[in-house]
Amino acid sequence: MSSDAKTKTFGQKAKQTRQRILVAAAQELASRGGDLEIANVAHTAQVSSGLIYRYFDSRTDLIAATVEDFYDQYDQWVIDINPLPGADWISRERARVERSISFIRKHPLAKVVFLNRQKEPLVAAVESRRLAAHLQLAIENVLLAQERGEIDSNINAYVACPMIMGGIRELLVQLLSDSPQLNKDPNKMLDQTMAFMARAMGL
Incomplete structure (x- = not known):
């Protein structure tokens, strides 16, 4: 299931969490010149690395999102x-x-x-x-x-x-x-x- 399709099934709180992850991922990509580590994104977004995979199928899916x-x-x-x-x-x-x-x-x-x-x-x-x-x-x-x-x-x-x-x-x-x-x-x-x-x- 794509991250967009997943988003449609989330409640408001989950959508806010997803957006927080996206903001953290943008910061990570910008600071590392296009590279991204899931652990760093999780730390910035204040979520577990495992939770990120509830919202995104993979590291690449997170970058695309x-x-x-x-x-x-x-x-x-x-x-x-x-x-x-x-x-x-x-x-x-x-x-x-x-x-x-x-x-x-x-x-x-x-x-x-x-x-x-x-x-x-x-x-x-x-x-x-x-x-x-x-x-x-x-x-x-x-x-x-x-x-x-x-x-x-x-x-x-x-x-x-x-x-x-x-x-x-x-x-x-x-x-x-x-x-x-x-x-x-x-x-x-x-x-x-x-x-x-x-x-x-x-x-």
């Missing part, structure tokens, strides 16, 4: 909101990109998620699924903007969106890699990012 929780937090902060109700499309997306940059700069697990290229298959599957969902939402977002006349209808959303998303994700990777060229002038970086996005959308 922690990455899933990272993306849940990211979605709440960046994806699931309208950052500027009533504003035009490019202004809303600028605010969204700004929130995305702010999130990954502050979240302790961001470097592990974005910079660790060697991932367990279960963890890679979580990332693949979440990124595919983000891409689908981006396409729907652009199609809606085209219906409203905010973006040229000749732009192919199925081409433009993956290009833009891939570029922004690589930008986040470079930021987390402490690129001095990007970090010395954040406002200029954001201006150039949005200029690229505007051109890609024919604005």
Whole structure:
């Protein structure tokens, strides 16, 4: 049974315990550069190592669930909101990109998620699924903007969106890699990012 399926059978107290374990696992992964010891997580979460396996099938399952929780937090902060109700499309997306940059700069697990290229298959599957969902939402977002006349209808959303998303994700990777060229002038970086996005959308 997957950890998500298990969670649906838990009561409120058990869900709180599970979340405490996820927080401890995120701290462990961040402090150890992507590595994780169950005993350390148990100590931080103040539970027994055996109890962790009530919630997660394996060490890898715990890591995958922690990455899933990272993306849940990211979605709440960046994806699931309208950052500027009533504003035009490019202004809303600028605010969204700004929130995305702010999130990954502050979240302790961001470097592990974005910079660790060697991932367990279960963890890679979580990332693949979440990124595919983000891409689908981006396409729907652009199609809606085209219906409203905010973006040229000749732009192919199925081409433009993956290009833009891939570029922004690589930008986040470079930021987390402490690129001095990007970090010395954040406002200029954001201006150039949005200029690229505007051109890609024919604005």
